[in-house]
Amino acid sequence: METALNIASGLSDASKPREERDLLEIYPDIDETRLLNVFVVAHSSQSMQSYQDRLLQTNPLMGTLKEPQFRQVESSTKERPTEYHVSRIIGDYGFVDLHSKRSLYNYKPHYHRPFQTNQTETISEVIRHKKKQAEYDMDEQDSLYLEHRNRQPENTLDLSPEVFEIAMTILENLWMDLESQMKSLAGDEETMAIDLDLDGGSNINKYGHDDGIVFGTVDDQKCAVCNDSDGDNTNAIVFCDGCNIAVHQECYGVAFIPEGSWLCRKCMINQHKQFDCCFCPSKTGAFKQLDNSLWSHVVCGLWINELYFANPIYLEPIEGIDSIPKSRWKLTCYICKQKMGACVQCSNRSCFQAYHVTCAKRAQLYMSMTKGFLAAVKDKSTLKSFCDKHTPTDYILTQNEIIDGINKARVYFRDLTLLNLEKDKLDRNKQLNNKLNMFKWKTESNTPIAPRRFSQVLSAKLFEMKLDSIDDNGNLGILRGLGNKPTRTKESYLAELEQMSNDICRYWCLKRESKNGAPLIRKNNNLINTSSILYGSNTLQEVQEKLDFGKTLVADLEKVIHLSDLSLHRQYIQQQLMLADQHLMQTSFFPVSQLIRIILQELTKRYDSKKVLTNWKSRISDVSLKNISNLNDQLQIHSVAQLQKHLNELNQLVVSENKLTNNVVKVCARFYNGFAAKYQDYIEVEADLKQLPAPVHLTAEKVTLVDDLDYSDLSEVDPLDEGAEDKLVAFLGNGKQRRW
Structure with missing residues (x-):
C-alpha cells in the first residue's frame, strides 16, 4: 500500500525537478537496508588476458583500436604532509593551525580562515587586523600555476598556497587604494563617461523600460519576464544582487532560493560586462545562454516561436536558433527602425507588422500570456501580441497611451545612438591620452597594469614573512640563515624573491584580464560587519541580554504598527462618512443629476461591460460617453430629455464613423435601444423628483x-x-x- 502511494505521489509530482523529489518516488522498489554485493577481481596477467579475450569476442572492433601510449612524469614538487603546522606569521593573516593543542576553537579538518577578535583589542586595532586578513580564494587555475611554477628547476623558493593567497590579497588591496586615489583625481570626461546611462532612475518616465525596473520601492518592481509584481511563497520574486533585476522563480528557473546573495546567470558569469542579445537591441533584462554560448533574453526565447528551453524547469539553455527562418532575420522593427535580430509579428491574421519583443515591452504593446507562463513554455499558441492598430478593446491602456509608449521607445533608441557616438568619442580620446601618456594604469580593455611599486611592496611583505616551503618535519619553512649555503648568497635569494614578486604581479594582471578587469575579491562580504568589530565574541549572558532587548524593541514596534493600523482605519471610516454626506447632499439638492448618473451606470453595466463604448472617442467631435458623464457631473444636463439628445448625437456619430459590422456600433445600438425602452419610466421618475420639496x-x-x-x-x-x-x-x- 505504501509503495502504491509513493508511486502515485511521484506521478502527481512529475512536474517537480529531480533534485526536489524523494528517492523513493524515483525508485519505489529500492531497499535501503540491503547490503551491496562486493566483487573482488584478482589483477593477474592471466585473468587480465582472459578478460581482454572475452572483450574481443563480444566486440571485434576493440581489436582495431590503437593502444594508448604515454610517458609517466614524476612530480618534482614536495607533497604537503597530512599534518602540518602554521607559523605565527601566517596565523596573523587569518590562517588557523588545525592541529595545534593551543587552538581556542575545535575546527573541522578543512580549509578555514575565520575572523577572530580579542576582547582587549580596540576598534582601530581590530579594523587594522581585519584589513590584514587574506581574502583571496584559490581556484584550479591557480593550483596549476603554482604546480608549474614550483616545478621549474631555477625556482629554489617554493610558493605555497597560503603565501600565494596572501600575495594576491595584497595586490588587490593595493589596486583598490590606487583606484580610489585615481577616481578623486579623475577629470570631467571620465565622470561624464560614468554618468552616460539611459536606463534606470528618472529616465524611466522619459524612455520607458523593458526590464521591469521602475523608480520606486521594492514592492513596485515588476518581473522582467511576465511584467507582473504579484508573487507568493511558491513563486516569489527574487532580486539579483549584481544588476537588481527582479524575476519570478518560475519565470527564470530558480528552483531554490539560496541563502544570502543570489546572482542571475549574466552576473554569475561576469557582473561588469554587457552582453548582447542575439534577437533584439536591448542590453538590459533577464538573460540566459544559448546552446552555442551566446546570450538571449528569456522573453525573446519565450515569444519567438522557433526557440524553446531545453530544460523547462531551469529554463536553460535556449535552443532552436537554427530553426529560425531567414525571413524572420530580415524583418525590420517598426518601433526602433532597426533591421537586426529576430522580430515577432502581430497576432492579427491580416497584419504583418514586425517588432522586437523587448521593443514591444518598452512601448507597452498588448502582450498577453492567456494561460500563464508555465503554459506558454509548453504551448506558445497561448501567447498573444498585437500592434498598436489592432490592440483589443479590453486592454488597460488606450490607443493614445500606446502611441505615447512607442514614441518613448523611439526617443530612447535615438538618444542611445547619440550616447554610443559620445562614448566612442570618449574612448578614442582615452586611447589617444594613453598613447601620449607614458604612465598607463589600465589598458584599452580595462585590464590593470601593476606599477613597479606593487612588486616592491610585495617583495618586502614576502621577505617580512620569511616564508619558503615546508620542511621535512611538516613545518612551514622560514628563510633564516640565508647566507649559510656557500653556493647561495643573501643577494641571490633576494633577487629570486624579487623575481617571484614580478611573476605574481604578471599573473595577477592576466587573472584580472580573464575576468575583464573585474575585482578578484568581493569587498561587500559580511566578514567585517559592525557587530563583529564592536562586540566580537559574546558570552551567553551578553547574548541573552541582547535578545531580551531585541524582543522589547519588537514588542514596541508591534504596538506602533497596531496604532498606525487603527489610525488608518479611522481615516478610512472618515472618508466613507464624507462620501456618504456628499452622496446625501447631491441626492437632496440635485436629484435629477443623481437620476441621470444612475441611468448611465445601469446601462453601462448591462450593455457595455467591456468598456467598448466608454473608451470610444470620435475623430471629428468631442461627443463621447465619458464626455456625457462629465457634463452631468458638472450639472450641465438638467433633464432626461437633454440626456436623450446627447445619446442620440452619440449614436449618430458612432454609426457615421464606423462600419456597421464594428463591435462599437453594435454596443452603441444596444445601449441606445435600452435607454429608449425605459424612456417613459425615466420621465415619470423625473417628474416625481421635481415635485419633492427642496x-x-x-x-x-x-x-x-x-x-x-x-x-x-x-x-x-x-x-x-x-x-x-x-x-x-x-x-x-x-x-x-x-x-x-
Whole structure:
C-alpha cells in the first residue's frame, strides 16, 4: 500500500525537478537496508588476458583500436604532509593551525580562515587586523600555476598556497587604494563617461523600460519576464544582487532560493560586462545562454516561436536558433527602425507588422500570456501580441497611451545612438591620452597594469614573512640563515624573491584580464560587519541580554504598527462618512443629476461591460460617453430629455464613423435601444423628483426659503434695500428660476 502511494505521489509530482523529489518516488522498489554485493577481481596477467579475450569476442572492433601510449612524469614538487603546522606569521593573516593543542576553537579538518577578535583589542586595532586578513580564494587555475611554477628547476623558493593567497590579497588591496586615489583625481570626461546611462532612475518616465525596473520601492518592481509584481511563497520574486533585476522563480528557473546573495546567470558569469542579445537591441533584462554560448533574453526565447528551453524547469539553455527562418532575420522593427535580430509579428491574421519583443515591452504593446507562463513554455499558441492598430478593446491602456509608449521607445533608441557616438568619442580620446601618456594604469580593455611599486611592496611583505616551503618535519619553512649555503648568497635569494614578486604581479594582471578587469575579491562580504568589530565574541549572558532587548524593541514596534493600523482605519471610516454626506447632499439638492448618473451606470453595466463604448472617442467631435458623464457631473444636463439628445448625437456619430459590422456600433445600438425602452419610466421618475420639496428655492423674482424651515433658528440680519435685492435676483437667474 505504501509503495502504491509513493508511486502515485511521484506521478502527481512529475512536474517537480529531480533534485526536489524523494528517492523513493524515483525508485519505489529500492531497499535501503540491503547490503551491496562486493566483487573482488584478482589483477593477474592471466585473468587480465582472459578478460581482454572475452572483450574481443563480444566486440571485434576493440581489436582495431590503437593502444594508448604515454610517458609517466614524476612530480618534482614536495607533497604537503597530512599534518602540518602554521607559523605565527601566517596565523596573523587569518590562517588557523588545525592541529595545534593551543587552538581556542575545535575546527573541522578543512580549509578555514575565520575572523577572530580579542576582547582587549580596540576598534582601530581590530579594523587594522581585519584589513590584514587574506581574502583571496584559490581556484584550479591557480593550483596549476603554482604546480608549474614550483616545478621549474631555477625556482629554489617554493610558493605555497597560503603565501600565494596572501600575495594576491595584497595586490588587490593595493589596486583598490590606487583606484580610489585615481577616481578623486579623475577629470570631467571620465565622470561624464560614468554618468552616460539611459536606463534606470528618472529616465524611466522619459524612455520607458523593458526590464521591469521602475523608480520606486521594492514592492513596485515588476518581473522582467511576465511584467507582473504579484508573487507568493511558491513563486516569489527574487532580486539579483549584481544588476537588481527582479524575476519570478518560475519565470527564470530558480528552483531554490539560496541563502544570502543570489546572482542571475549574466552576473554569475561576469557582473561588469554587457552582453548582447542575439534577437533584439536591448542590453538590459533577464538573460540566459544559448546552446552555442551566446546570450538571449528569456522573453525573446519565450515569444519567438522557433526557440524553446531545453530544460523547462531551469529554463536553460535556449535552443532552436537554427530553426529560425531567414525571413524572420530580415524583418525590420517598426518601433526602433532597426533591421537586426529576430522580430515577432502581430497576432492579427491580416497584419504583418514586425517588432522586437523587448521593443514591444518598452512601448507597452498588448502582450498577453492567456494561460500563464508555465503554459506558454509548453504551448506558445497561448501567447498573444498585437500592434498598436489592432490592440483589443479590453486592454488597460488606450490607443493614445500606446502611441505615447512607442514614441518613448523611439526617443530612447535615438538618444542611445547619440550616447554610443559620445562614448566612442570618449574612448578614442582615452586611447589617444594613453598613447601620449607614458604612465598607463589600465589598458584599452580595462585590464590593470601593476606599477613597479606593487612588486616592491610585495617583495618586502614576502621577505617580512620569511616564508619558503615546508620542511621535512611538516613545518612551514622560514628563510633564516640565508647566507649559510656557500653556493647561495643573501643577494641571490633576494633577487629570486624579487623575481617571484614580478611573476605574481604578471599573473595577477592576466587573472584580472580573464575576468575583464573585474575585482578578484568581493569587498561587500559580511566578514567585517559592525557587530563583529564592536562586540566580537559574546558570552551567553551578553547574548541573552541582547535578545531580551531585541524582543522589547519588537514588542514596541508591534504596538506602533497596531496604532498606525487603527489610525488608518479611522481615516478610512472618515472618508466613507464624507462620501456618504456628499452622496446625501447631491441626492437632496440635485436629484435629477443623481437620476441621470444612475441611468448611465445601469446601462453601462448591462450593455457595455467591456468598456467598448466608454473608451470610444470620435475623430471629428468631442461627443463621447465619458464626455456625457462629465457634463452631468458638472450639472450641465438638467433633464432626461437633454440626456436623450446627447445619446442620440452619440449614436449618430458612432454609426457615421464606423462600419456597421464594428463591435462599437453594435454596443452603441444596444445601449441606445435600452435607454429608449425605459424612456417613459425615466420621465415619470423625473417628474416625481421635481415635485419633492427642496431645502432652498431660488426664483427670478426673489430669494425665498421653503416653509418647512424653522425661522427661529436663523440669525437676525438687516433687510436688504430694494436696489440690492434687484441686483441679487439679476445675478442669480437673469429672470429664470434656478433650483438648487
